[in-house]
Amino acid sequence: MAPTVLLHLPVLLALLMSPAAPQTISPAVEDLIRKNADFGAQLYRAVASRTDDNIFLSPFAVSAGMLALLGGTSGPTQNQLIQGLGLTGLEPQTLPDVFQNLRNAVLQTTPPLNLLQGFAVFPDQSFQVPASFQDLLQMKYGGKAQSLPYTNPAEALDIISRWVQEQSNDQIKDVLTSLEDQTKLLVVSAASYKIRFNPPFNSSLTQSERFYVDKYHVIMVPMMFRADKYFLAYDRGVKAGVLKLPMADGAAMLVVLPDEDVDVTAVEEEVTAAKIRAWIAQLRKTKLEVQLPVFLLEQTYSLKNMLQRLEITQVFQDDADLSNMGGASGTKLTEVYHMAAVSMDESSGDGSSEGGVTTFSSPPPRLTFNRPFIFIIYQQSTNSLLFMGRVTNPTEK
Numbered sequence: 001m002a003p004t005v006l007l008h009l010p011v012l013l014a015l016l017m018s019p020a021a022p023q024t025i026s027p028a029v030e031d032l033i034r035k036n037a038d039f040g041a042q043l044y045r046a047v048a049s050r051t052d053d054n055i056f057l058s059p060f061a062v063s064a065g066m067l068a069l070l071g072g073t074s075g076p077t078q079n080q081l082i083q084g085l086g087l088t089g090l091e092p093q094t095l096p097d098v099f100q101n102l103r104n105a106v107l108q109t110t111p112p113l114n115l116l117q118g119f120a121v122f123p124d125q126s127f128q129v130p131a132s133f134q135d136l137l138q139m140k141y142g143g144k145a146q147s148l149p150y151t152n153p154a155e156a157l158d159i160i161s162r163w164v165q166e167q168s169n170d171q172i173k174d175v176l177t178s179l180e181d182q183t184k185l186l187v188v189s190a191a192s193y194k195i196r197f198n199p200p201f202n203s204s205l206t207q208s209e210r211f212y213v214d215k216y217h218v219i220m221v222p223m224m225f226r227a228d229k230y231f232l233a234y235d236r237g238v239k240a241g242v243l244k245l246p247m248a249d250g251a252a253m254l255v256v257l258p259d260e261d262v263d264v265t266a267v268e269e270e271v272t273a274a275k276i277r278a279w280i281a282q283l284r285k286t287k288l289e290v291q292l293p294v295f296l297l298e299q300t301y302s303l304k305n306m307l308q309r310l311e312i313t314q315v316f317q318d319d320a321d322l323s324n325m326g327g328a329s330g331t332k333l334t335e336v337y338h339m340a341a342v343s344m345d346e347s348s349g350d351g352s353s354e355g356g357v358t359t360f361s362s363p364p365p366r367l368t369f370n371r372p373f374i375f376i377i378y379q380q381s382t383n384s385l386l387f388m389g390r391v392t393n394p395t396e397k
Contacts (some may be wrong), residue, residue, distance in 0.1 A: 025079045025382060027107055028098045031303035032090065036063045036102075037273035037385040038088045039310075046306040048268045052397055056297040056340045056389040058117060058191035061257065063186075065119035065189040065336070067099055068141040069315070072121070072325030074131055077314045078095070084312035094326040103142055105382050113249045113379065115386065117191035118167040119143040121325070124150050124184045128326040145325070150183045164339055168192040171341045174298055174397075176293060183334045184320065185327070191339040193377065193387060198248040201226045201292070211293055212371045215392050220392045222294040224346050227364065230290060231283040238267045242279045243367060249382060255292065256374040257367070264372040264390065273385070276376055280383075287364035293394040298341040307336060319354060342387065 025033075040059025047055055063085070070081050070092065082088060087095070107113065121137060125147045137143040146163075148156040161175040171192040200223040208224035231244040239259040247254045254276070258267045296307060304316060314320055320332040369391075377387040 012035060014223060026098075026101065028090075028094070029102045029105065029382075030101055030388060032087075032098050033382060033384050034097075034273060034297075035086045035090070036060070037276065037383075039063060040388060041273045041276065042086070042270055042310055043303070043306060045268060046209045046309050047301060047303075048265065048390060050306070053264075054295075054297050054299070054390060054392050056299045056342055056387065057301060057338055057381065058189070058340050060192075060384065060386050061117040061119060061189040061191040061340070062303070062336075062338050064099070064103070064117075064141050064143065064255070065121070065187045067095060068119065068121060068137050069187050069333070070142050070323055071096065071136050071141075072317060072327070073320070074324050075321045077319075077321040081248065081312060081313045084307070084310050096136060097190075100140045102382075102384070105377055106384050106386075107142075109250055109379075109381065111249050112385075113251060114194040114196060114247070115181075115191065115249075115251075116168050116171070116193075117189070119187065119189035120163055122149065122156075122186040123146045123327070126300045127185075127331075130324075130326055137177060139158075150179065152334060153179050153183075160186075163186065164190045166371050170252045170343060171343065172298060172339045173337060174300060176300070176337065180334055184331055185322070185333050186335055186337060187333065187336045188339075189227045190339045191387070193343075195253070195342060195344040195377075197223065197253075197346075198246050199226070199228060200248075201346050206294065209291065209293075209368075210370060211394060219393065219395055223291045223368075223370075225289070225291050229285050230288045232286050232288060233279055233284065235282075238262070240267050241367065242283070242287075244280075244283050245290075245292075246380075247377075250379060251377055251386060252380050254376040254378070255369060256376070257369055257371070258373070260371070263316040263354070264374060264392070268374060268390070271374065272389075276378075276385070277383070289364055289366040291366065291368040291370070293369060293391070294344055294346055295391050295394040296341075296343050297389060297391070298397045299339070301338045303336040303338055304334075335348040340387070342389065362391045 051305040129145050134145045142258050150156050164175045167190040187210040206222050208220045211219050211221045239262045241257045243255045315333045372392045375389050378385050
């Protein structure tokens, strides 16, 4: 039987920790951060509803690609995209500048994020892509437009695969293996992240422990350990504990562990951007022993069906208006692909800190992530949502 995890911990007196000082950002950028988080949480729920396996995706990278696509549309197609992406109230003309400011705030930090990300719009060679659209993608969104020979699928796939591997510094290896017939236009985004906790876990204390994939499936996994003062919250509404693990690059991970009698999918159905913000606000400092499994995830998604569930449909239909990116009448978006990978560095850095050996006069409660959990990675200085994921089986990608 799984060991009892002490989630119902008394909230101890402490102030909310903010190791990364908030940046001064404009109200327009703050609004876009919130709207992107809303879209990201909706997209995560759409993906989660279709699989019981591990999940890992970057709402930040997907949003960048979709916002850039928005600049290539016009008329009802553009209006529906604005609504589906949750951008109602924002002027399409100002979005490129606002996103550029957001992108700079997220990526131009000291120290820099351990984040590699990018997107590309891949139209068919029949497109006459205007220089203005290419400049928009590159200068404002940090992406690119590259025409592909879809009449030669093998060559097109090779170009996409090499681009993804370049964007992720070869961290993403499982790329596309086939394309739909009649492919004319793709939006592809890729993101990879290396987790470096601060303070770090001590790899010498990692040991094999049980992980309960479900009631009938128990596996042994490398389980990291650290005793320290952590920021913790408990959500009685969804019956889940929320632990904050700061990163060395200024990001932080929220790790959400449902109670033993609660399925992780029940919690996922309640995850919204507002819920995530509430969890962060409720965090309080407490002495704690933490056990977290080592995991490495790599996922590839075809997002067309998920986006259509979010009422983004017209851009995939024959009446799509892609005139601002050189699409002829009848041209439509074929698919939106997203690839994401995360790896974990459990070492104690340069050896100057003895990660995981903090001692207390009496043993503190222990929180063991020994069953499926959700994790959320966000940048603390801007509260920008970077990644969302689920670990159902830490031994699988």
